[in-house]
Amino acid sequence: MRVALFTTCLVDALFPDAGRATVEVLERLGQPVEFPLEQTCCGQMHANSGYFDVDLVRRYVEVFSGYDAVVVPSGSCAASIRHQHPMIARAAGEHWLAKRAEAIAAKTFELSQFLIDVVGTDDVGAHFPHRVTYHPTCHSMRMLDVGDRPLRLLRNVRGIDLVELPRWDECCGFGGTFSIKNPDVSAAMLADKMEAVIGTGAEVLCAGDRSCLMHIGGGLDRIRAGVRTLHLAEILASTETGYHQGQLPTVTTETAETAETAETAR
Amino acid sequence: MSAGETIWVDNPPFPANARRAVNDAQLRRNIRNATSTIRQRRATMVEELPDWQQLRTAGAAIKDEVLARLDRYLEQFEQAATQRGAHVHWARDADEANSIVGSLVAATGEREVLKVKSMVTQEIGLVGALAKRGISAYETDLAELIVQLGRDRPSHIVVPAIHKNRSEIRKIFLNEMGDAPADLSDDPHALAEAARQHLRRKFFQAKVAISGANFAIAQTGSLLVAESEGNGRMCLTLPETLISVVGIEKLLPTFRDLEVFLQLLPRSSTGERMNPYNSVWTGVTPGDGPQQVHIVLLDNGRTKVLRDHIGRQALRCIRCAACLNVCPVYERTGGHAYGATYPGPIGAVLTPQLVGVEHAATLPFASSLCGYCYEVCPVKIDIPTVLVKLRHDVVKAERASPESVLLTATGAVMKGRRRWTLALRLAPLMRLFRHGGPPPISRWTAVRDLPEPPRQSFRDWWVTRSATSKQADQR
Numbered sequence: 001m002r003v004a005l006f007t008t009c010l011v012d013a014l015f016p017d018a019g020r021a022t023v024e025v026l027e028r029l030g031q032p033v034e035f036p037l038e039q040t041c042c043g044q045m046h047a048n049s050g051y052f053d054v055d056l057v058r059r060y061v062e063v064f065s066g067y068d069a070v071v072v073p074s075g076s077c078a079a080s081i082r083h084q085h086p087m088i089a090r091a092a093g094e095h096w097l098a099k100r101a102e103a104i105a106a107k108t109f110e111l112s113q114f115l116i117d118v119v120g121t122d123d124v125g126a127h128f129p130h131r132v133t134y135h136p137t138c139h140s141m142r143m144l145d146v147g148d149r150p151l152r153l154l155r156n157v158r159g160i161d162l163v164e165l166p167r168w169d170e171c172c173g174f175g176g177t178f179s180i181k182n183p184d185v186s187a188a189m190l191a192d193k194m195e196a197v198i199g200t201g202a203e204v205l206c207a208g209d210r211s212c213l214m215h216i217g218g219g220l221d222r223i224r225a226g227v228r229t230l231h232l233a234e235i236l237a238s239t240e241t242g243y244h245q246g247q248l249p250t251v252t253t254e255t256a257e258t259a260e261t262a263e264t265a266r
Numbered sequence: 267m268s269a270g271e272t273i274w275v276d277n278p279p280f281p282a283n284a285r286r287a288v289n290d291a292q293l294r295r296n297i298r299n300a301t302s303t304i305r306q307r308r309a310t311m312v313e314e315l316p317d318w319q320q321l322r323t324a325g326a327a328i329k330d331e332v333l334a335r336l337d338r339y340l341e342q343f344e345q346a347a348t349q350r351g352a353h354v355h356w357a358r359d360a361d362e363a364n365s366i367v368g369s370l371v372a373a374t375g376e377r378e379v380l381k382v383k384s385m386v387t388q389e390i391g392l393v394g395a396l397a398k399r400g401i402s403a404y405e406t407d408l409a410e411l412i413v414q415l416g417r418d419r420p421s422h423i424v425v426p427a428i429h430k431n432r433s434e435i436r437k438i439f440l441n442e443m444g445d446a447p448a449d450l451s452d453d454p455h456a457l458a459e460a461a462r463q464h465l466r467r468k469f470f471q472a473k474v475a476i477s478g479a480n481f482a483i484a485q486t487g488s489l490l491v492a493e494s495e496g497n498g499r500m501c502l503t504l505p506e507t508l509i510s511v512v513g514i515e516k517l518l519p520t521f522r523d524l525e526v527f528l529q530l531l532p533r534s535s536t537g538e539r540m541n542p543y544n545s546v547w548t549g550v551t552p553g554d555g556p557q558q559v560h561i562v563l564l565d566n567g568r569t570k571v572l573r574d575h576i577g578r579q580a581l582r583c584i585r586c587a588a589c590l591n592v593c594p595v596y597e598r599t600g601g602h603a604y605g606a607t608y609p610g611p612i613g614a615v616l617t618p619q620l621v622g623v624e625h626a627a628t629l630p631f632a633s634s635l636c637g638y639c640y641e642v643c644p645v646k647i648d649i650p651t652v653l654v655k656l657r658h659d660v661v662k663a664e665r666a667s668p669e670s671v672l673l674t675a676t677g678a679v680m681k682g683r684r685r686w687t688l689a690l691r692l693a694p695l696m697r698l699f700r701h702g703g704p705p706p707i708s709r710w711t712a713v714r715d716l717p718e719p720p721r722q723s724f725r726d727w728w729v730t731r732s733a734t735s736k737q738a739d740q741r
Contacts, residue, residue, distance in 0.1 A: 007724050009680065013690045014717055016724035035728045037687075040680040046673055048635060050657030053677045084654070087576075091658065142637035143650075171594045175634025177669075182632065183709040184285040188294075188598045189634070190713065218714030222701075 004067040005033040008077045009041035015210040021237035022073045022111060025124055033071065038063045044080035047088060049177045054092040057085045061100050069107045071114040073233050075140025075208045078110040083143060110140060111233055112149035112208060122152040127246045128238045129159030133202035135216065137209040138171050150208055150232050157235060159246065166196045174215035190219045198225055203248060208232045280628040283603035293429055297600050300428045301591045307537025308588060324526045326646040329582035332517045333572060339484040339517045340563065346487030350549025352559040363564050364395035367476065367509055370560055371401050374507050376474045382491060382498040383407030384478025385423060385585050386513050386564060389607045392476070403476065404468055406497040408461050415442040421601030421609060423587040424535050429600050432457060465497060475501035479512045480584065481527060485520040488548040489561065492531060492541040499545045508556035513564050515581040527584065530644035535586035567620035576655045580615045582645040589639035589649060595632060604629065611639035615652040623659045630656035690723035
């Protein structure tokens with residue numbers, strides 16, 4: 001099975017660790033991935049701001065049409081590919097593209113869906129001895145219906161102390177450009193989410209979307225809350241001997257170093 | 267459409283209204299308490315039904331059937347209602363509807379009328395229009411009465427005074443009701459009793475009542491009003507003349523279809539198994555109830571909404587307000603911030619379609635697209651998708667803006683591998699703005715840091731890694 005990784009533009013540009021961890025987990029499970037370099041962005045940010053960029057839809061379809069499956073470390077982008085791509089193609093009058101977009105959307109999987117539904121495991125052999133709370137992210141939960149898949153994966157991580165996030169079903173207030181267009185409401189929602197996160201006493205806030213984590217993490221950093229944000233893949237990648245070896249990365253750059261060391265060691 | 271009096275959309279725009287509301291701690295506490303109570307009740311009531319999802323599917327399908335053959339069902343309704351002694355009137359817009367109702371009231375010679383709680387009469391600004399003709403219309407729903415006495419606007423579809431707490435209500439009653447007891451306390455029972463005494467006098471005097479309708483049955487020509495207090499039923503049964511304003515999307519094909527909707531509505535709106543009062547009437551029953559029955563069928567932009575194949579699902583709405591009660595934005599801003607009759611998620615998709623997106627351009631953006639509204643909607647209106655579609659309409663209608671330039675530019679960069687690879691190498695520049703920067707970055711950095719940019723993009727890492735492993739292979 002030829003599997004492609006669509007990292008999403010945000011992970012490619014700002015959070016490469018989430019992408020590297022995804023590769024790490026999949027390779028450990030014996031599922032190599034390819035990274036077609038022509039990929040860029042699914043166009044969700046544009047679409048949700050009202051700009052339907054059919055060229056980005058076409059790009060996604062053309063880059064990934066040759067693969068048996070595409071794995072995406074983002075519930076939000078996977079949901080956009082599944083639900084918005086066909087709509088954007090139709091709005092542009094490109095019905096043939098809409099058909100192709102539907103076909104590729106059907107083989108596009110968010111990471112936890114891919115691990116459980118395609119690879120067929122909810123235990124990836126990870127080790128992460130820290131207190132973690134999980135924010136399900138709205139698009140994973142409601143648009144993509146990933147259900148409890150991420151939690152099943154997390155529960156099987158050795159040493160993890162997984163605590164429930166109060167009011168977990170409530171949006172963190174990111175919403176893409178919503179955070180810029182309605183900054184006051186977004187900030188009020190963020191404040192409530194941070195209060196819930198801090199209340200759990202967790203060292204790490206985990207989610208399947210780096211975008212929501214960028215927003216919540218940015219807020220937590222601002223108030224020096226001392227809670228780190230990690231993508232689901234980064235926890236699943238951690239083992240006793242590999243990746244960040246169960247260590248808590250302090251800042252992004254250090255994670256990169258640890259990963260590089262691990263890489264060189266191999 | 268003629269705007270009516272209650273539409274004051276985009277003036278000021280949503281973000282400005284929201285800012286004021288977010289900073290009003292009392293308002294936020296009132297709304298959070300109320301919405302979380304109803305939200306919990308709804309969840310309990312929905313969980314106990316094994317076929318809830320099938321009911322939602324049926325509700326959506328029945329409404330879609332009505333919308334697909336609206337012309338036929340409307341004529342069927344008119345014929346059935348007329349046969350049973352009702353007078354059916356057709357109103358293109360708010361002005362026509364107000365003028366029809368005004369003339370009907372004037373013909374009775376009455377100067378005072380009672381009102382049953384109704385969203386559509388709010389939509390057309392009926393009370394204000396009647397006042398201009400010297401006719402006083404009294405709201406009889408407790409919450410609507412509070413809003414009317416307080417010269418306020420409703421802020422919720424089902425609980426219009428949700429933004430007021432009981433001490434605020436006590437003050438309104440003492441100052442505005444005229445016959446409130448001087449020693450009135452803020453005990454909910456005392457407040458309800460004061461309203462009951464005040465209204466009872468009106469029920470026995472009034473000769474004319476005005477209502478809306480939750481459902482209109484095409485097959486039989488019947489109307490239905492669902493309510494909790496019984497004040498509606500007083501208005502629907504005691505006066506001699508009953509005038510009902512009904513949006514054309516309120517139709518259901520057959521009486522049997524109520525089986526679905528009388529399960530969906532109470533559980534979704536108030537978290538009850540059934541509405542305490544379901545009043546159904548069909549034309550005139552000789553010697554029983556109002557002997558003059560009028561029905562005003564209102565378009566007011568609805569046929570225009572019908573033309574949009576994505577947007578039209580908003581016409582399935584049964585005004586249960588479940589979407590308001592779960593919406594994280596509504597919970598923090600309240601209903602007034604939406605600046606229109608229909609607040610919350612459903613308002614954000616309905617209002618721009620009814621009045622034109624150019625008059626409500628900020629409403630489709632008043633959502634984080636979290637999708638909770640769609641999850642609870644009893645008729646499966648995919649509100650997030652309609653919002654995105656309306657955002658697209660707003661953007662199409664606008665000329666170039668800083669945002670359009672920025673998004674077009676990023677879009678262009680994302681259409682070439684080399685451009686994109688090079689652009690990613692600029693990421694470290696973000697370090698300059700991590701804790702502050704010029705607008706619009708400042709809107710982000712006001713309460714959040716930007717992330718520490720990585721030293722290498724994912725793709726640069728991937729390329730390096732592939733090269734290294736190839737070298738290793740060759741060796």
